[in-house]
Amino acid sequence: MQPRRSNPERAEATRTALLQAARRLFIEKGYAETSTPEIVVAAQVTRGALYHHFADKRDLFRAVLEREAKAVADEIEKVAAPDKRPREALVAGSLAYLDAMSVPGRTRLLLIDGPAVLGSMGIASIDEAHAARSLSEGLEAVLGPEPNAFSIQAMTTLLSAAFDRAALAIEAGADPAEFKAAMICLVERVVASA
Amino acid sequence: MQPRRSNPERAEATRTALLQAARRLFIEKGYAETSTPEIVVAAQVTRGALYHHFADKRDLFRAVLEREAKAVADEIEKVAAPDKRPREALVAGSLAYLDAMSVPGRTRLLLIDGPAVLGSMGIASIDEAHAARSLSEGLEAVLGPEPNAFSIQAMTTLLSAAFDRAALAIEAGADPAEFKAAMICLVERVVASA
DNA sequence: CAATTAACATACAGGCTGTATGTATGCAAC
DNA sequence: GTTGCATACATACAGCCTGTATGTTAATTG
Known part of the structure; x- marks a missing residue:
């Protein structure tokens, strides 16, 4: 349609089309049940384009997940303004995480297929660097550096799993309200000693 | 070698060989990277035998997981003797769960590949009926039927995730001790109100 | 002992992944 | 402005894997 497009423009458009189509199909059918022919048809490109931009199917999946994890992290940082007191920021960040993760398909991408496809380590390096870090900092801000009978690092991991x-x-x-209440209750009991 | 074997004996031996070989390979390489040709070579049978005993590869995987979940549940029930007081039984069961899950490969089978292959619902119907149920009953025994600001059902789910x-x-x-301590601390703070 | 059936074994069709090779267009230097 | 190169794809192919369909052997049953 467009008679002339610069190379970077074309590449970016193709990349985005692939990422969007792949994201939709990975959410709808899961990683294993989604084939690369399906993806390229949905993105209106060819398999050549896919393998030009991404090393393999898993690499495309990883790229989709990095975008998704970044979106979650952004939503959390939006509410975790530094002018809040630590405890309030912790609660606000907790609720923001649950809201961010309620975007349809995100749990499947980040919590179900992600660990299986990329390994529980590979996924950790993607979003533990983002979302769980906020939690760790929040806990430390409330509890102080070396406080209790438990390791902050370990407790962060456990609470993150509960989230x-x-x-x-x-x-x-x-019911979202039921789980939000239970989750906040859990966090507050952990920081109750402070 | 054995000149004569009854049909049920043969079938049971074949089934077991397939389950053991599949379990080992699923743990070593993951579900997706393990092919049925590999499995039958390891089990010293043919693909015909596999598809005679199991509907498909996923069905074999499900059978492996049911065995594994049952082994975990058995180890928990072994320590959760009914003569203990509720709170002690809860702590003992918690530690038993972590010990049971430390058998190499179990976490990958039950917590990583399981949800991705069978769906987070399918896996729930396998082990939530076993392991998480003990937790739910333990919590209710300590907290009473309808106690607090949180739903026992929801809190069970959250604690189970932490486990x-x-x-x-x-x-x-x-460090196992570090996480066991944090986990017990978490449980005790939840039941602290009782 | 004849017939049936369970327990496999073998062969095949279709689909999917990744790679190798081919092509056209933007871009840069001269 | 044309020559050369690199980018951005497109096409074709080889190998593997899954599930099914069909064939075979041995145990069981009436």
Whole structure:
């Protein structure tokens, strides 16, 4: 249609089309059940374009997940303004995480297929660097550097898991208010000593 | 070698060989990277035998997971003797779960590949009926039927997730004592109101 | 002992992944 | 402005894998 487009423009458009089509199909059918022919048809490009921009199917999946994790992290940072007191920021960030993860398909991408396809380590390097870090900093801000009978690092990991399953439950149809309340209750009991 | 074997004996031997070989390979390489030709070579049978005993590759995987989940549940029930007081039984069961899940490969089977292959619902119907149920009953025994600001059902889900990630962390090389301590601390703070 | 059936074994069709090779267009230097 | 190169694809192919359909052997049953 456009008679002339610069090379970077073409490449960016193709990349974006692939990422969007892949994201939709990965959410609808899962990673394993989505074939690269399907993806390129949906993106209106060819498999050649896919393998030109991405090393393989998994690399495309990784790129989709990095975008998604960044979107989640952005939504959290939006509410975790530094002018809030630590405890309020922690609660606000917690609720923001659950809201961000309630975008349809995000739990499947980041919490179900992600760990299986990229490994529980590979996924950790993607979003633990983003979302779970806010939690760790929030806990440390409330509890102080070396406080209690438990390791902050370990407790961060455990609470992060609880957050994730709360998000899964909510997407699966559970009452959001019920799980948000339970989650906030859990966090507050952990920081109760401070 | 054996000149005569009854049909049920043969079938059971074949089934077991397939389950053991599949379990080993699924743990070593993951579900997606393990092919049915590999499995039958390891089990010293043919693909015909596999598809005679199991509907498809996923069905074999499901059978492996049911065995594994049952083994975990058995180890928990072993320590959750009914003569203990509720709170002690809860702590003992918690530690037993983490020990049971530290059998190499179990976390990958039950917590990583399981949800991705069978769906987070399918896996729930396998082990939530087993392991997480003990937790739910333990919590209710300590807290009473309808106690607090949170739903017991929801809190069970959240704590269960924390348990799972503690098991993952331990298998990934983290200090077991550190995560056991944090986990017990978390449980005790939840039941602190009682 | 005849017939049936369980328990496999073998062969095949279709689809998918990744790579190798071919092509056209933007871009840069001269 | 044309020559050369690199980018951005497009096409074709080889190998593997899954599930099914069909064939075979041995145990069981009436």
